[in-house]
Amino acid sequence: MKKNGFVSTTVIYTFFIIFLMLMLFLLNSYTRVRFLLEEFKRDIKEDIANESLADINLYIMVWDPVTNEYEIKESVPTIGYVYEPKFSYCKNSSSLSYINGNISVTAQRRDSCYVYFKEAEQDITLKIYTKESEDAEARLVSNIPNNVYRYSFSNCTNGATLNWNDSTRKITISSSQKTVCEVYFTKIEMDIILNLYKEDANGSHEFNGVMYSETSTVPGSNYVFDTYSCKNNLATITIDDATNALLVESPGKDECDVYFKGGNDKVEIIIMQETETGVNGYTTGKKYSRTYSIPGSGYAYVGYICDSSDAKITYTNGTLYGEGTTQSTCRAYFNKYSDNVLINYYLEKSDGTYESVSSIPSLGYIYNKDKSNCQNGSTIKVENNVVYVSASTNDVCNVYFDLADADIKVLVYVMDRTTQKYELSSVPTVGYDLYNAGCTGGASIEYKNGSLTVTSDGPTVCTVYFR
Numbered sequence: 001m002k003k004n005g006f007v008s009t010t011v012i013y014t015f016f017i018i019f020l021m022l023m024l025f026l027l028n029s030y031t032r033v034r035f036l037l038e039e040f041k042r043d044i045k046e047d048i049a050n051e052s053l054a055d056i057n058l059y060i061m062v063w064d065p066v067t068n069e070y071e072i073k074e075s076v077p078t079i080g081y082v083y084e085p086k087f088s089y090c091k092n093s094s095s096l097s098y099i100n101g102n103i104s105v106t107a108q109r110r111d112s113c114y115v116y117f118k119e120a121e122q123d124i125t126l127k128i129y130t131k132e133s134e135d136a137e138a139r140l141v142s143n144i145p146n147n148v149y150r151y152s153f154s155n156c157t158n159g160a161t162l163n164w165n166d167s168t169r170k171i172t173i174s175s176s177q178k179t180v181c182e183v184y185f186t187k188i189e190m191d192i193i194l195n196l197y198k199e200d201a202n203g204s205h206e207f208n209g210v211m212y213s214e215t216s217t218v219p220g221s222n223y224v225f226d227t228y229s230c231k232n233n234l235a236t237i238t239i240d241d242a243t244n245a246l247l248v249e250s251p252g253k254d255e256c257d258v259y260f261k262g263g264n265d266k267v268e269i270i271i272m273q274e275t276e277t278g279v280n281g282y283t284t285g286k287k288y289s290r291t292y293s294i295p296g297s298g299y300a301y302v303g304y305i306c307d308s309s310d311a312k313i314t315y316t317n318g319t320l321y322g323e324g325t326t327q328s329t330c331r332a333y334f335n336k337y338s339d340n341v342l343i344n345y346y347l348e349k350s351d352g353t354y355e356s357v358s359s360i361p362s363l364g365y366i367y368n369k370d371k372s373n374c375q376n377g378s379t380i381k382v383e384n385n386v387v388y389v390s391a392s393t394n395d396v397c398n399v400y401f402d403l404a405d406a407d408i409k410v411l412v413y414v415m416d417r418t419t420q421k422y423e424l425s426s427v428p429t430v431g432y433d434l435y436n437a438g439c440t441g442g443a444s445i446e447y448k449n450g451s452l453t454v455t456s457d458g459p460t461v462c463t464v465y466f467r
Contacts, residue, residue, distance in 0.1 A: 055107065055110050055111075056094070056105050056107055056110070056111055056112075056113060057111070057112040057113070058103065058105070058112075058113050058115065059072055059112070059113065059114045059115070060072065060073045060074070060075065060076055060103075060115050060117070061073075061087075061114055061115065061116045061117065062077050062081060062116075062117045063081070063116075063117065063118045063119055065119060065127075065140060065142075066140050066141060066142055070116060076101060076103065076115075076117070077117055081117040081118065081119060081120055082117065082118060082119075082120045083098040083115070083116075083117055084116040084117060084118050085098070087114075087116040088113075088114060088115045088116050089113070089114055090105065090107070090111045090112065090113040090114075091111055091112045091113075092107070092109060092110070092111040092112075093111075094106060094107035094108070094111040094113060095107070096113055096115065098115065103115055121178075122178075123175070123177075123178050123179070124160070124173050124175060124178070124179055124181065125179070125180045125181070126171065126173065126181050126183070127140060127180065127181070127182045127183070128140070128141050128142070128143065128144060128145075128182075128183055128185070129141065129182065129183070129184045129185070130145050130149055130184075130185050130186075130187070131152070131184065131185070131186045131187065132187050133186070133187065133189070134186060138184060144169060144170075144171065144185075145185050149185035149186060149187050149188065150185065150186055150187075150188050151164045151166065151183070151184075151185055152184040152185060152186045153183075153184055154181060154182060154183040154184065155181070155182055156173065156175065156179050156180070156181035156182075157179050157180045157181075158175065158177050158178065158179045159175070159176075159179075160173055160174060160175030160177075160179035160181060161173070161174045161175070162181050162183060164183070171183060191250060191252070191253050191254070192235055192248050192250050192253070192254055192255070192256065193254075193255040193256070194237075194246065194248070194255075194256055194258055195214065195255070195256070195257045195258065196214065196215050196216070196217070196218065196219075196258050196260070197212035197213065197214055197215065197257060197258065197259050197260065198212060198213060198215050198219045198223050198259075198260045199211070199212055199223070199226075199259075199260065199261045200212055200213035200268075200329075201308075201326065201328075202307075202329070207229070207257070207259055210259075210261070212259060215260075218239075218245070218246060218260070219260045223260040223261065224260060224261055225238075225239040225246075225258070225260055226259045226260055226261040227259050228256050228257060228258045228259065229256065229257045229259075230254045230255065230256040230257075231254060231255045231256070232252065232253070232254040232255075233254075234250045234251055234252050234253075234254040235248055235249065235250035235254045235256050236248070236249045236250070237256060237258060246258065267306070267311050267312075267313070267322025267323060267324045267328050267329075267330050268322070268328070268329045268330070269313065269320050269322050269330050269331075269332055270290060270329065270330070270331045270332070271290065271291050271293065271294060271295075271320070271331075271332050271334070272288040272289070272290060272291070272331050272332065272333045272334065273288060273289060273290075273291040273295050273299060273334050274286055274287065274288055274299070274333075274334065274335045274336045275287055275288065275289040277289070280416075281305075281331070281333050282302055282303045282304070282305060282331075282333035282335075282416075283302060283333070283335060284414065284416070284425065284428070286335065288333060294318060294319075294320065294334070295334045298336060298337055298394065299334040299335065299336055299337070300334060300335060300337065300342040300396045301315040301332065301333070301334055302333050302334065302335045302342070302344060302356075303332075303333055303356050304330050304331060304332045304333065305330065305331050305333075305416075306324070306328050306329070306330035306331075307328055307329050307330070308324060308326055308328035310324055310325050310326065310328075311323070311324035311326075311328035311330055312324065313330050313332055315332065320332050337394050340391045340392075340393060340394050340395065341374075341378065341389045341391045341394075341395050341396075341397060342394075342395070342396045342397070343387060343389065343397050343399055344356060344396065344397070344398045344399065345357045345360055345361075345399055345401070346398060346399070346400045346401065347361055347365060347401050347403075347424050348365070348368075348400070348401065348402045348403045349403075349424070350403070354400060355423075355424050357423065357424050357425045357426070360382075360385060360386070360387055360399070360401070360426060361401055361412070361425075361426045364403065364404050364408070364409040364410045364411065365401035365402065365403060365404055366401065366402055366404045367382045367399070367400075367401055368400040368401060368402045369382075371400040372397070372398060372399045372400050373397070373398055374389065374391070374395045374396065374397040374398075375395055375396045375397070376391070376393055376394070376395040376396075377395075378390055378391035378392075378395040378397060380397055380399060382399070387399055407456070407458065407459040407460070408443075408454050408456055408459070408460055408462070409460070409461045409462070410445070410452060410454065410461075410462045410463075410464065411424065411461065411462070411463045411464070412424070412425055412426055412427055412452075412464045412466070413425065413463070413464065413465050413466070414428050414432060414465075414466045414467075415432075415435075415465075415466065415467035422465060422467075427450065427451070427452060427464075427466070428466050432466040432467060433466065433467065434447045434464070434465075434466060435465040435466060435467045436464075436465045437462065437463070437464040437465065438462065438463055439454065439456065439460045439461065439462035439463075440460050440461050440462075441456065441457075441458055441459065441460045442456075442457070442460075443455060443456030443457070443458075443460035443462065444456075445462045445464065447464070452464060
């Protein structure tokens with residue numbers, strides 16, 4: 001029994017030792033494989049990272065006197081700076097040199113290099129400071145500030161003198177040797193705040209029962225200085241008629257609302273110029289965009305639309321004039337020349353006056369050769385309801401049509417979608433539908449395939465509306 005027991009214990013210990021050795025072997029193999037795997041992964045990451053970087057990364061560091069730090073710039077500074085070799089370096093010890101404005105790097109492997117530049121020593125060094133108020137701390141800036149800041153004082157070393165020209169806002173320094181000059185500017189405290197308003201029936205600001213709209217500048221000749229109202233009642237405001245400038249006097253701070261009413265001419269004129277894109281305007285089928293000056297060559301004035309019926313626009317010798325008894329806004333329209341010619345069509349009304357229309361009429365009118373003319377002498381010919389103009393230079397032609405002395409007359413009115421008003425015109429081709437039609441004397445009128453047909457046993461006048 002003891003012998004068998006001894007054999008059993010030996011076997012158990014033998015298996016245990018073998019098992020322990022096997023485990024150690026497996027753990028060692030696993031650790032080595034894991035280490036090799038991590039090394040392999042690290043090599044892949046480094047290879048990817050290296051592929052994404054240039055061989056040489058060059059950083060140009062330039063001293064900024066405002067921030068008092070070196071700032072990264074995109075290019076080498078050309079004037080007022082010198083290369084600093086003692087600060088410049090490459091991380092991986094590549095060779096770095098700077099000659100005649102060119103940076104050279106000699107490298108055996110990938111590297112990142114930093115090249116430093118400092119301000120050059122000059123005979124005259126100018127430092128400009130601004131202060132937000134008299135008691136505020138001065139701040140170093142790069143340039144002379146705008147006229148919101150006023151010149152305060154300056155000082156220079158080595159007996160140099162600094163002169164400030166307030167009208168040109170320029171600095172002049174006189175010195176026989178090297179000097180450093182400091183000049184200080186202080187922000188101007190606005191003693192008077194002016195809010196400008198012009199009379200406008202569609203404005204949102206009301207004063208003494210009159211509507212106004214705010215404006216950033218003194219209005220032009222169509223407006224006159226009327227009155228003002230100040231919060232502290234300190235300021236006195238007048239206007240210089242010669243320069244149209246406001247003159248303000250006040251012993252202290254104040255905020256004032258200044259009002260301008262429409263003068264003898266209460267019309268605000270907006271100039272509209274024909275463009276490829278824009279909004280519908282004076283001439284049917286054409287687009288217009290706002291412009292801030294009367295167009296030059298290649299354009300001609302064709303008419304106007306006002307938001308008040310008593311307003312009127314006159315165009316004479318390249319100048320627009322507005323007239324009206326109430327404040328109005330008018331749009332003056334300028335069309336492009338087509339083949340050097342701009343044609344304006346005019347139709348006679350029943351009272352003998354003429355009304356501007358967008359195209360040649362098709363029914364009920366005859367061409368008035370004697371009245372029609374071209375400004376620059378071009379010749380006009382009308383055949384088969386088509387107008388031909390022979391022009392060698394840009395020209396504007398006014399073509400008139402009189403009511404025909406016929407038994408049947410047809411008046412065609414087309415809605416202008418900008419003004420929502422009907423205007424005397426010809427039968428529109430596309431984009432419009434017949435809205436209403438009627439004839440006197442029991443006659444009838446039919447609109448089919450773009451044409452009007454009148455059936456009547458006697459004289460009649462037919463009126464047709466398109467919208």
